[in-house]
Amino acid sequence: MLRYLFHRILQLVPVILGVTLIVFTLTYIAPGDPARLLLPQDASDEEVAQLKHAMGLDRSFFIQYYHFLFGYDGPGDSFDYKGLFALDLGRSYVSNRPVFGTILERFPNTVLLSTVALLLSILVSIPFGIISATKQYSKTDMVVTVLALVGISMPAFWLGMLLIWIFSVQLKLFPSLAVPSNPLSIVLPAITLAAMSTAVQTRMTRSSMLEVMRQDYIRTARAKGLDEKVVIRKHALRNALIPVVTVVGIQVGQLLVGAVLTETVFSYPGIGTIMVDAINRKDTPQILASVVFMALIFAVVNLIIDILYAFIDPRIKAQYLQAGKRKKRGLFHVISRKTTP
Amino acid sequence: MSSPVKLHHRTPWQEFWYRFRKNKLAVAGMGVILLYVSIALCADIFYSWDFIVGNQIPNAFAPVGVRARVDVGGKQVEHLYILGADNFGRDVLGRMIHGARVSMIIGFVTIAFAVLVGGTLGAIAGFYGGVLETVIMRGADILLAIPNMLFALAIVAAMGPSFQNLLLAIGITSIPIYVRLVRASVLTVKDQEFVEAARALGARDGRIILRHVLPNCMAPVIVQATLGIAQSILSATFLSFLGLGIQPPAPEWGNMLSEARPYIISAPHTLIFPGLAIMTVILAYNLIGDGLRDALDPKLRR
Amino acid sequence: MGKPQLSIQDLRVEYHTDEEVVHAVNGISLDLEEGESLGLVGETGAGKTTTALSILGLLPKPNGKITGGSIFFEGKELSKMGEEEMRKIRGNRISMIFQDPMTSLNPIFTVGEQIAEALEVHFSLSKEQAEGRAAELLELVGIKRNRMKEYPHQFSGGMKQRVVIAMALACNPKLLLADEPTTALDVTIQAQVLRMIRDLKRRMQTTLILISHDLGVVAQICSTVAIMYAGKIMEYGKLEDVFRNPLHPYTEGLFASIPRLDRSQRRLSSIPGLIPDPSNLPSGCVFHPRCPYRMDSCSQVVPRATEWKGRKVQCLKYQELS
Numbered sequence: 001m002l003r004y005l006f007h008r009i010l011q012l013v014p015v016i017l018g019v020t021l022i023v024f025t026l027t028y029i030a031p032g033d034p035a036r037l038l039l040p041q042d043a044s045d046e047e048v049a050q051l052k053h054a055m056g057l058d059r060s061f062f063i064q065y066y067h068f069l070f071g072y073d074g075p076g077d078s079f080d081y082k083g084l085f086a087l088d089l090g091r092s093y094v095s096n097r098p099v100f101g102t103i104l105e106r107f108p109n110t111v112l113l114s115t116v117a118l119l120l121s122i123l124v125s126i127p128f129g130i131i132s133a134t135k136q137y138s139k140t141d142m143v144v145t146v147l148a149l150v151g152i153s154m155p156a157f158w159l160g161m162l163l164i165w166i167f168s169v170q171l172k173l174f175p176s177l178a179v180p181s182n183p184l185s186i187v188l189p190a191i192t193l194a195a196m197s198t199a200v201q202t203r204m205t206r207s208s209m210l211e212v213m214r215q216d217y218i219r220t221a222r223a224k225g226l227d228e229k230v231v232i233r234k235h236a237l238r239n240a241l242i243p244v245v246t247v248v249g250i251q252v253g254q255l256l257v258g259a260v261l262t263e264t265v266f267s268y269p270g271i272g273t274i275m276v277d278a279i280n281r282k283d284t285p286q287i288l289a290s291v292v293f294m295a296l297i298f299a300v301v302n303l304i305i306d307i308l309y310a311f312i313d314p315r316i317k318a319q320y321l322q323a324g325k326r327k328k329r330g331l332f333h334v335i336s337r338k339t340t341p
Numbered sequence: 342m343s344s345p346v347k348l349h350h351r352t353p354w355q356e357f358w359y360r361f362r363k364n365k366l367a368v369a370g371m372g373v374i375l376l377y378v379s380i381a382l383c384a385d386i387f388y389s390w391d392f393i394v395g396n397q398i399p400n401a402f403a404p405v406g407v408r409a410r411v412d413v414g415g416k417q418v419e420h421l422y423i424l425g426a427d428n429f430g431r432d433v434l435g436r437m438i439h440g441a442r443v444s445m446i447i448g449f450v451t452i453a454f455a456v457l458v459g460g461t462l463g464a465i466a467g468f469y470g471g472v473l474e475t476v477i478m479r480g481a482d483i484l485l486a487i488p489n490m491l492f493a494l495a496i497v498a499a500m501g502p503s504f505q506n507l508l509l510a511i512g513i514t515s516i517p518i519y520v521r522l523v524r525a526s527v528l529t530v531k532d533q534e535f536v537e538a539a540r541a542l543g544a545r546d547g548r549i550i551l552r553h554v555l556p557n558c559m560a561p562v563i564v565q566a567t568l569g570i571a572q573s574i575l576s577a578t579f580l581s582f583l584g585l586g587i588q589p590p591a592p593e594w595g596n597m598l599s600e601a602r603p604y605i606i607s608a609p610h611t612l613i614f615p616g617l618a619i620m621t622v623i624l625a626y627n628l629i630g631d632g633l634r635d636a637l638d639p640k641l642r643r
Numbered sequence: 644m645g646k647p648q649l650s651i652q653d654l655r656v657e658y659h660t661d662e663e664v665v666h667a668v669n670g671i672s673l674d675l676e677e678g679e680s681l682g683l684v685g686e687t688g689a690g691k692t693t694t695a696l697s698i699l700g701l702l703p704k705p706n707g708k709i710t711g712g713s714i715f716f717e718g719k720e721l722s723k724m725g726e727e728e729m730r731k732i733r734g735n736r737i738s739m740i741f742q743d744p745m746t747s748l749n750p751i752f753t754v755g756e757q758i759a760e761a762l763e764v765h766f767s768l769s770k771e772q773a774e775g776r777a778a779e780l781l782e783l784v785g786i787k788r789n790r791m792k793e794y795p796h797q798f799s800g801g802m803k804q805r806v807v808i809a810m811a812l813a814c815n816p817k818l819l820l821a822d823e824p825t826t827a828l829d830v831t832i833q834a835q836v837l838r839m840i841r842d843l844k845r846r847m848q849t850t851l852i853l854i855s856h857d858l859g860v861v862a863q864i865c866s867t868v869a870i871m872y873a874g875k876i877m878e879y880g881k882l883e884d885v886f887r888n889p890l891h892p893y894t895e896g897l898f899a900s901i902p903r904l905d906r907s908q909r910r911l912s913s914i915p916g917l918i919p920d921p922s923n924l925p926s927g928c929v930f931h932p933r934c935p936y937r938m939d940s941c942s943q944v945v946p947r948a949t950e951w952k953g954r955k956v957q958c959l960k961y962q963e964l965s
Contacts, residue, residue: 018483023495030499137705153624155575157582158598158616165605165612216746222701223741224761224810225733235749257488261579276583279498291495295487302486 012303019295024068027288055079089289094281099289109180110270114255117193125198129205134232151199160192160265178266189266193258197251204247212240249305253298260294360636367632373625381442388435394590397430402608425610436592437618443593447577448570454512456566459519467527481517489514493576497585507586511573522565526558560637564630571626578619594619647674648850655711656693663922667693669874680851682861685871686918691854695820699739700729735765738811739820743827744803748795754806755791761813780809801832818850837863870894873919873929880954890956892934
């Protein structure tokens with residue numbers, strides 16, 4: 001078992017390297033000169049070159065990448081940082097606070113929002129998916145199917161604003177500004193965030209149930225004289241939920257990223273608002289740190305979910321142990337399940 | 342005399358089309374998209390570019406269905422604001438129609454790009470295997486490990502907001518899934534006998550890939566591409582909403598929503614209609630994608 | 644002899660889909676005494692499985708309907724029974740085993756649990772009691788009882804089918820419906836399973852309806868046979884009689900198509916034509932388009948079941964002669 005864990009964690013390494021390299025490359029090739037931007041407009045070329053050197057921005061690509069990961073110790077102290085692996089990528093151009101400090105401060109808020117949305121989505125999607133499947137073609141089924149279709153099609157940021165308009169402005173039921181300290185204010189953002197996941201999970205539950213109900217062993221169960229409710233609950237449901245668990249696992253990562261994207265609508269103090277503010281103010285270190293952080297969290301969370309699966313379903317672990325022997329397929333299996341609709 | 346069991350004489354394509362047609366929702370979706378595309382193509386006929394981009398401040402926030410005087414090239418003309426006016430007095434419907442053109446282009450171009458590049462890479466990886474396959478697939482895995490929207494956002498944030506960068510960013514983030522899809526399809530097909538037969542006849546690799554292998558990979562790619570267009574448009578609107586895509590005064594549904602944001606209370610119509618446009622387009626593509634998937638599913642479900 | 648245990652009278656079953664109405668069963672009548680074993684023979688699509696499903700009320704829900712006739716079991720009319728009562732009978736007094744053992748068992752429960760389930764439901768046994776009985780049943784079908792806690796995927800096809808049989812016989816049913824129980828198995832395993840069914844049947848005095856398209860399988864176990872075609876019974880009587888001297892042209896054709904080892908044959912003989920489309924059945928006698936003896940009246944008159952030498956035959960040839 002430990003060997004399996006070690007193997008999976010090892011697979012994370014190329015991903016981390018790849019992600020960091022990509023993000024770093026983006027900043028490297030980005031147009032604009034941070035040194036020039038920091039200096040007053042009339043600064044001479046020489047002054048700009050001097051500042052660039054002090055910031056370490058005139059080194060080669062790979063050296064700068066190395067600094068990015070492991071730290072930079074330049075002339076003077078003002079531009080030093082300990083690198084990504086020490087969670088230090090310097091200070092924000094705008095606030096001059098350490099970028100990771102701000103991120104780590106706000107991250108729990110994002111996690112809170114995502115967690116609430118996740119719970120909400122599970123509580124709603126599974127019962128409705130089951131009802132929709134067992135009463136196929138009924139009015140309830142039609143309504144659920146339509147709502148789920150709308151849910152996967154609705155842009156989250158628009159939904160958020162609509163909810164604010166209806167429930168904050170017109171009905172005055174919820175505040176439009178969300179803060180973690182006020183539980184009521186989290187309701188609308190959580191619903192906005194959960195909408196897409198709920199829709200996806202409902203559809204998955206429904207189709208999985210329908211698929212299972214057509215199986216021969218369900219017919220056998222009925223032929224044994226079991227009550228229909230027992231057939232559904234005991235025989236169908238447990239089989240049907242297996243792929244649903246997979247989809248829910250995928251949603252965990254998606255919700256974290258989704259939170260980041262929808263926080264701005266509610267001005268919720270999470271990583272999303274930091275990122276968007278930083279973009280608007282061209283605060284490159286902050287943008288960089290936020291993006292890298294979220295990308296890495298996403299990869300780590302998915303890894304954890306995958307490992308948890310192995311505990312739930314021993315068959316999956318056996319599959320990976322076999323696949324691991326043909327190394328090139330390892331990661332493939334990890335992420336292949338992320339993209340099933 | 343009775344007839345023996347009915348034999349439906351249908352080619353696979355006809356069979357597919359028959360099954361697709363039976364799905365009324367999918368057909369409706371198709372109709373919607375055709376409608377949007379045709380309107381988008383004729384955008385300039387309905388509303389001129391200069392008109393929808395220029396300010397008409399006196400008419401700011403005109404509600405739905407109001408007639409007002411507008412300044413067109415120095416002359417004062419009567420104009421019907423079918424869906425009202427935004428904070429600059431610009432016609433909402435006109436901007437939406439031009440926005441449709443933008444969105445349609447973004448959807449098609451990014452996905453066409455992703456399918457071509459991703460598909461080629463996937464075909465090469467699947468067909469030739471070896472180191473080439475490992476490198477390509479590892480690259481795809483790493484790209485897939487970065488959440489789409491975040492990645493596109495990072496690219497546009499780094500390169501600067503513009504239409505081209507938007508296309509590039511969304512296009513690039515869409516590539517890896519087609520690499521994977523095509524490679525998987527190629528793997529299942531390449532060991533089948535008709536490929537060996539073609540080779541025995543002396544066909545060159547390129548020809549084999551193009552004429553024999555790829556047609557069998559089409560189905561999942563088409564389904565994914567349809568859903569991908571929806572995702573592309575969604576990403577584009579979101580990025581524009583954040584100010585990272587199409588810049589005002591050029592109209593795009595996303596940036597229209599962002600401009601409407603401070604005025605939700607006084608002018609809800611500026612918020613509702615562009616959002617509805619986004620939703621209906623995405624819904625339509627999702628319905629088509631679902632319909633395609635069901636129609637192409639080899640397991641006939643009667 | 645007394646009243647028959649199972650009596651099917653002029654049963655008609657239809658399937659309604661969006662596009663058409665399928666006439667699966669078109670007026671069949673059967674009577675079974677207790678302990679009798681009937682072979683229900685016919686090609687795919689003849690309506691055999693539908694008949695069995697109708698007995699247990701297991702027709703697929705929106706589409707399948709009994710549109711005529713009745714089914715009596717031990718004097719009670721099954722076709723009119725409510726769901727609650729039917730459930731008490733299913734798995735308990737009447738059991739059914741299905742064709743494909745690979746998919747008939749639930750993959751996430753152990754075989755012991757699945758066998759015990761019927762006992763828990765019908766006899767309100769405690770878990771321990773039911774498990775004990777399940778272990779006995781496993782031994783009865785030739786599986787070691789220490790395999791009780793294993794999962795279906797750990798068994799081969801033949802063993803899975805034995806588990807299915809154990810499950811069906813758990814509550815000691817009076818009537819067992821076996822729908823092509825050996826078709827999906829290897830020939831050698833087939834023989835084993837058939838033998839086991841025969842022994843168990845004899846030991847437990849169960850009435851049996853064995854559905855098969857294979858005359859050889861039926862010959863090993865059954866005492867009576869009914870030949871089905873296009874939802875009707877063409878010939879029905881004692882097995883030896885029918886096999887030794889087939890009366891109905893269709894039965895003749897079936898036997899003629901079996902390759903023979905004792906004579907040299909150049910060509911396999913088969914019945915010309917195809918089975919009819921059940922949504923568009925021929926007029927008159929359903930078999931007339933393919934019948935080598937057909938007369939003009941065959942396409943116009945629907946033959947009734949005629950008694951002939953202790954059998955029932957549906958053919959105008961015999962109808963006119965009687």
